[in-house]
Amino acid sequence: MVSRWDRLLVFGGLNLAALALFVVCFTLMPILLLRSRKFAILWSMASALFLASWAVMMGPLTYVRHLLSTERLPFTATYFGSIALTLWFAVGLQSTLLTLISSIVQVVCLVWYLISYFPMGSTGLRFAARFGGNRAAAWLNG
Template identity: 35%
Template sequence: MSGFLSQSFTTISSGVQGGVNAVASGEAFSIPSGQQLVYFFCFLAAGGVFLLLAFMLFLPVIILAPSKFALSFTLGCLCIMSGFIQLRGFKQQLTHMMSADRLPYSLGYVGSVLATLYAALVMRSYLLSLLCSGLQVVALLYYLLSYFPGGANGVKFMLQLFSQAAMRCFASVYAMVAK
């Protein structure tokens, strides 16, 4: 019995020591420095300003200038993501985003951001900017909700409800116009 207890305490203490070493080396968690916090809040504030511009100023005129909304929304999201990169560290954030369970969401989000920027800045396409902005919003929802258990299924359910409601709306508008 004493051999079992001795072996158990040795195993526990080596596990605790390994956890302490991992924390000390910065692998598991590290407390952000004051400079990291300043950068985080600056990027967060800049992202908030861009998102505020996108939704308050450019969303009402999205029909006239969708590229302004797309660019402002994308810059806001990139600033917020940059803030979290400053907080966690670039390598840790990249490793986290490229893990097997997060990779599809990360690739979808990064792809939609690049497509939005390409459509808005290079192609200057009205329809493609709108489409890519919509895809970016959906990809952002999937990316954010993938952190919660069952989050992606919730997004699928909400998108199905939205598409059914939109189809009913279009059908009723079509029925009124056809009369």
């Protein structure tokens, strides 16, 4: 049995690895956009690490049941399908246009995922953004 602390450590490690790949994608975006298939592969790997972190945190079977629940199934099919298609188009077919389209779908799904798991959903996200914006404005003005 894996302890809660161990799960938190692995969760954090997988999220750090995913974050590192997302940062590489964003910082090298001008270069990687010329090589869109490489960008898509890095982005897909970051998405897979991010999803794996939640599976570790919640427990794999609990997470799979959650993702396959009736209300989450459309999202699950879209997100996992976009990851698989992005990799297939980038590595298998080597089609830049199809890779780009599936990558865009994947980014939209990732944002949707983040919003849906943020405490209180989009309302909580708006509150946090407003609060952060107010703090930043106060800091800059003060």
